[in-house]
Amino acid sequence: MFNFLKRKKEKELHDLDGNLLKIGDFVLSLRYDLGECKIIKTEEGIKYQSVETGQMVSWLKMIDASTERQKVKRKPDN
Numbered sequence: 159m160f161n162f163l164k165r166k167k168e169k170e171l172h173d174l175d176g177n178l179l180k181i182g183d184f185v186l187s188l189r190y191d192l193g194e195c196k197i198i199k200t201e202e203g204i205k206y207q208s209v210e211t212g213q214m215v216s217w218l219k220m221i222d223a224s225t226e227r228q229k230v231k232r233k234p235d236n
Contacts (some may be wrong), residue, residue, distance in 0.1 A: 160169060171204070174225065177232045185230040190215055206230070
């Protein structure tokens with residue numbers, strides 16, 4: 159009855175290989191020429207911030223339509 163009072167579960171993000179991503183991870187972006195990015199949380203939600211340029215892109219714009227995973231590759235040293 160009072161489902162609207164329940165806390166929303168955080169969205170789980172996965173890279174193209176199926177690896178779980180979390181805030182603070184570094185990834186290689188496969189869209190928007192962002193290069194290496196850090197996953198950050200802002201007031202507007204989760205974003206990818208380019209290490210080189212500082213440009214930020216919402217996680218929603220990085221969804222691959224066929225797999226519903228993020229168009230990024232997790233860096234192996236995370």
